[in-house]
Amino acid sequence: MTLAQIHEFVLVCRHGSIAAAARALGKSRGAVSMGISALEDHLGVTLFERSGNQVKPTPVGADLLDDCQRIVSLSQSLEQRCRHHLQGEERMLRIARDDALPEAFWREIVIRLSRRFPNLDLCFGLSTMAELDAMIASGEVDLGIGLRRVSSKPSASETVVLSPVRVMMVVAAGHPLSLLQQVSEQDLRDYPCIGQAHFTPQGLRVTEAASARQVGVSHFELMRDMAAEGIGWTWLPQPLAADDLETGRLVILRHVAAVRMDEYVALKSRYYREGQVTDWLLAQVREYLRRCESA
Structure with missing residues (x-):
C-alpha cells in the first residue's frame, strides 16, 4: 500500500470515474486502475462497484474514505512544510x-x-x-x-x-489651548498632558511628562479618544490622528515644536x-x- 494508491482511491471517489481521476493526476487510465487493484489486493477488500465507466465506493470503501482523505491531507501538509522550510519561511x-x-x-x-x-x-x-x-x-x-x-x-x-513618522501635539477642537494663536510652555503646563503609561521596575510610569498634571493610559488610541473628549492635550502619530484631524475633531496646537519626527x-x-x-x-x-x- 502506497500514498499514491491512497491518493488515487480518494480521487476516484471524488470524481466518480477512473478516467477522470487519471486526468486529474496526469496518469493513464490503466495506471490508476492498476493502482486501485493493487490497493484492493493489499487490503483484501473490494473498494468500488464498477458499472461501465462509472464507479462508486462499496460500503467498506465509503467507510475508509474519510481516513484515506486524512492521510492524503497530512502527507501534503508534510511536503508543504518541508518546502517552506527549504525556502526560508518561518514556521x-x-x-x-x-x-x-x-x-x-x-x-x-x-x-x-x-x-x-x-x-x-x-x-x-x-x-x-x-x-x-x-x-x-x-x-x-x-x-x-x-x-x-x-x-x-x-x-x-x-x-x-x-520609516520616519510625524508625531503631532493635538487637542480637541474648542479646547482652550486650541483657541490660542501661540501656545507657550506655560500654557501646556496649565492643562493635563495625556501620555502613554508603561510598567518599569519602579512601577507604572507615564512616558510624556511635559505638564504639571498627567493622565497616563495604556495605548495611543485611548490617548486620541481622551484628547478628542477635551480631557487634555497629547502627542499622536500622524497615521492614527489623520482621520480626526481631517474631520476637525482634533487640531494641531500652535506651538513652536508641535510637530516632531x-x-x-x-x-x-x-x-x-x-x-x-x-x-x-x-x-x-x-x-x-x-x-x-x-x-
Missing part, C-alpha cells in the same frame, strides 16, 4: 507591537498573512514600545514593532528603522533569523507608512 512568528498604526491596518495584515502563509503559527500581542526591549531580551516574542523617539536611548535589541522601528533578538514572512510583513509596513507620509 512560527510571535510579534508584539504598539498601536501607533490604526487597528484596521493590522486586521488586514493578519488576514493577508494567514492567506499568504497558511502554515504559519502567528501570534500578535499589543505592547508599548517602552516594554518591547525586555520582551525581546527574555525571548517572549520574536519581533517587536512600534514608534520610538529619535532621542531615546539605543535599544539592546537589533533595530531596523522602517520619530521612527517606526522593528526590534529583534540578535539570535532571531528572519525569513520570508518577516520580510513580507516589514515590506507591507514600510509601504503603508510611505503612503501615509505622502497623503
Whole structure:
C-alpha cells in the first residue's frame, strides 16, 4: 500500500470515474486502475462497484474514505512544510507591537498573512514600545514593532528603522489651548498632558511628562479618544490622528515644536533569523507608512 494508491482511491471517489481521476493526476487510465487493484489486493477488500465507466465506493470503501482523505491531507501538509522550510519561511512568528498604526491596518495584515502563509503559527500581542526591549531580551516574542523617539536611548535589541513618522501635539477642537494663536510652555503646563503609561521596575510610569498634571493610559488610541473628549492635550502619530484631524475633531496646537519626527522601528533578538514572512510583513509596513507620509 502506497500514498499514491491512497491518493488515487480518494480521487476516484471524488470524481466518480477512473478516467477522470487519471486526468486529474496526469496518469493513464490503466495506471490508476492498476493502482486501485493493487490497493484492493493489499487490503483484501473490494473498494468500488464498477458499472461501465462509472464507479462508486462499496460500503467498506465509503467507510475508509474519510481516513484515506486524512492521510492524503497530512502527507501534503508534510511536503508543504518541508518546502517552506527549504525556502526560508518561518514556521512560527510571535510579534508584539504598539498601536501607533490604526487597528484596521493590522486586521488586514493578519488576514493577508494567514492567506499568504497558511502554515504559519502567528501570534500578535499589543505592547508599548517602552516594554518591547525586555520582551525581546527574555525571548517572549520574536519581533517587536512600534514608534520610538529619535532621542531615546539605543535599544539592546537589533533595530531596523522602517520609516520616519510625524508625531503631532493635538487637542480637541474648542479646547482652550486650541483657541490660542501661540501656545507657550506655560500654557501646556496649565492643562493635563495625556501620555502613554508603561510598567518599569519602579512601577507604572507615564512616558510624556511635559505638564504639571498627567493622565497616563495604556495605548495611543485611548490617548486620541481622551484628547478628542477635551480631557487634555497629547502627542499622536500622524497615521492614527489623520482621520480626526481631517474631520476637525482634533487640531494641531500652535506651538513652536508641535510637530516632531520619530521612527517606526522593528526590534529583534540578535539570535532571531528572519525569513520570508518577516520580510513580507516589514515590506507591507514600510509601504503603508510611505503612503501615509505622502497623503
